[in-house]
Amino acid sequence: MKAPRFAYTRVTTVADAVSLLRQHGDDARLLAGGQTLLATLNMRLSEPVVLVDITGIEALHGVAVQDGFLRIGALTRHVDIERSELVAQRLPLLTQAVPFLAHAAIRNRGTFGGSVAFADPAAEWPACALAADGELILSNGTNERRVMAGDFFIDLYQTDLHPDELIIAVEFPLPGRQRRFAFTELARRHGDYAIVGIAVAGDISGGVMGDLRIVFLGVGNTPMRALGAETALNGKRGDPAVLAAAIASLSEDIAPSDDLYTSAAAKSHLAGVLLQRAVKSLLHEGETP
Amino acid sequence: MTDKVLTRITVNGVLHERWVEPRQHLVDYLRDELGLKGTRSGCEHGVCGACTVRIDGDIVRGCLTLAVQADGARVETIEGVSDSGEIADLQHAFLESNALQCGFCTPGMLLTADALLKSEPAASREQIREHMSGNYCRCTGYHAIVDAVESTRETRRLAGCGGDRHE
Numbered sequence: 001m002k003a004p005r006f007a008y009t010r011v012t013t014v015a016d017a018v019s020l021l022r023q024h025g026d027d028a029r030l031l032a033g034g035q036t037l038l039a040t041l042n043m044r045l046s047e048p049v050v051l052v053d054i055t056g057i058e059a060l061h062g063v064a065v066q067d068g069f070l071r072i073g074a075l076t077r078h079v080d081i082e083r084s085e086l087v088a089q090r091l092p093l094l095t096q097a098v099p100f101l102a103h104a105a106i107r108n109r110g111t112f113g114g115s116v117a118f119a120d121p122a123a124e125w126p127a128c129a130l131a132a133d134g135e136l137i138l139s140n141g142t143n144e145r146r147v148m149a150g151d152f153f154i155d156l157y158q159t160d161l162h163p164d165e166l167i168i169a170v171e172f173p174l175p176g177r178q179r180r181f182a183f184t185e186l187a188r189r190h191g192d193y194a195i196v197g198i199a200v201a202g203d204i205s206g207g208v209m210g211d212l213r214i215v216f217l218g219v220g221n222t223p224m225r226a227l228g229a230e231t232a233l234n235g236k237r238g239d240p241a242v243l244a245a246a247i248a249s250l251s252e253d254i255a256p257s258d259d260l261y262t263s264a265a266a267k268s269h270l271a272g273v274l275l276q277r278a279v280k281s282l283l284h285e286g287e288t289p
Numbered sequence: 290m291t292d293k294v295l296t297r298i299t300v301n302g303v304l305h306e307r308w309v310e311p312r313q314h315l316v317d318y319l320r321d322e323l324g325l326k327g328t329r330s331g332c333e334h335g336v337c338g339a340c341t342v343r344i345d346g347d348i349v350r351g352c353l354t355l356a357v358q359a360d361g362a363r364v365e366t367i368e369g370v371s372d373s374g375e376i377a378d379l380q381h382a383f384l385e386s387n388a389l390q391c392g393f394c395t396p397g398m399l400l401t402a403d404a405l406l407k408s409e410p411a412a413s414r415e416q417i418r419e420h421m422s423g424n425y426c427r428c429t430g431y432h433a434i435v436d437a438v439e440s441t442r443e444t445r446r447l448a449g450c451g452g453d454r455h456e
Contacts, residue, residue, distance in 0.1 A: 001333060002312065002314070002333070003312040003314070004312065005310070005311075005312055006311055006312055007292075007311060008294060008311030008357050009354070032359075032360065034353060034354065034355070035335065037315075038335075038352075038353045038354070039334040039335045039353060041312075042314075042333050042334050042352065053357075055358075060404060081359070099419075102423070103338070103403070103420075103422065103423025103424075104423065105341055105348045105349050105350050105401065105423060106335065106350065106353070106402070106423070108344075108348060108349050109347075109349050109350075109353065109354065125330065168415075169302065189422055190418075190419045190422040191419075191422050191423050193323060195395065203365060241447055282336070
């Protein structure tokens with residue numbers, strides 16, 4: 001379908017965007033890459049009065065290393081992350097995840113901040129933000145505050161972002177030399193939303209895993225951190241009994257629901273399969289999960 | 290504020306100034322305002338890929354892009370790349386491989402395939418399948434399309450012109 005009527009305006013500063021958000025309240029929507037927003041408008045799932053195009057805010061673009069963090073500007077496109085040498089060297093989790101993210105034509109426009117703000121529980125970036133201890137930088141035009149990804153995703157499409165705030169960037173602490181990452185997911189068609197996906201970070205020393213972050217996508221109302229599985233695997237090697245215990249603990253960690261194609265039981269099973277693959281990849285660096 | 294917005298968009302090398310409704314998709318702008326009917330409007334929510342065009346060299350979904358967002362940009366459509374001969378080899382390969390039947394998806398397929406062959410000149414068959422998975426064809430069953438892309442990859446490799454990225 002065609003989108004409903006709306007007004008369109010461009011801003012070049014965070015302050016101007018915030019001022020429009022305050023003026024229009026719930027009737028205003030921020031437009032970045034638009035790869036989710038425009039689809040929902042076309043399906044008439046939402047009818048905003050005004051779209052505020054923020055892509056002209058220069059300060060929100062780009063990837064940089066500063067003060068011990070890898071900083072991904074909110075308006076950085078998926079394709080910019082895909083092609084970034086800096087990201088590949090400093091936070092390869094994102095490089096591993098990006099091929100799963102929709103298709104090239106979508107990755108050429110969709111943005112990192114847009115995906116995190118929308119907080120789809122089946123999306124890749126929210127799960128990666130959680131697994132790599134990302135901190136969100138939020139601004140209301142005058143004040144900035146930092147929120148850990150673990151505190152940001154509250155419930156289905158609900159985040160800690162205030163109605164008059166923008167995500168400025170996500171900052172990731174630069175991983176130490178022992179930190180390794182794995183990302184994989186299962187989808188019916190390559191590039192579709194995942195049935196189940198997993199993002200894992202962990203220190204590997206002498207074949208032993210430590211300080212793990214195990215995060216699933218598509219199996220709950222938010223990206224789901226699997227604390228039980230982390231506990232089962234921390235300080236261990238990936239032998240079969242340990243893996244079996246970790247998989248068993250997933251029943252406490254995740255809460256998948258049935259959808260049109262896949263039952264909750266099948267998703268739980270697949271989560272275990274992915275956990276096994278991700279741990280194997282983590283322990284044998286370079287192996288594709 | 291729902292008023293029309295003045296946009297200046299360079300389409301296939303020609304600058305067009307038009308007042309457009311903010312809600313108008315780029316694909317409808319191209320088809321209805323400019324009469325360029327090669328770009329197809331299919332699912333209108335970003336799934337089928339029939340509306341694929343280039344903005345500033347990158348392929349995008351014409352139904353997930355507003356015309357006003359293309360203000361100041363350089364847009365290329367199937368008409369532009371056909372007339373320039375830029376993808377003549379790919380078009381020929383589609384014909385040779387029977388990679389089109391009704392032709393509805395073909396403009397999107399061609400632009401999508403060309404983007405891969407330019408960024409990954411040595412793309413494997415598997416990479417081709419993954420890359421093309423965002424474009425629906427309801428006639429061919431895809432194998433012939435993948436064949437055509439693969440054969441163009443070989444043609445370009447032999448011609449030694451496959452290494453330049455357009456992005």
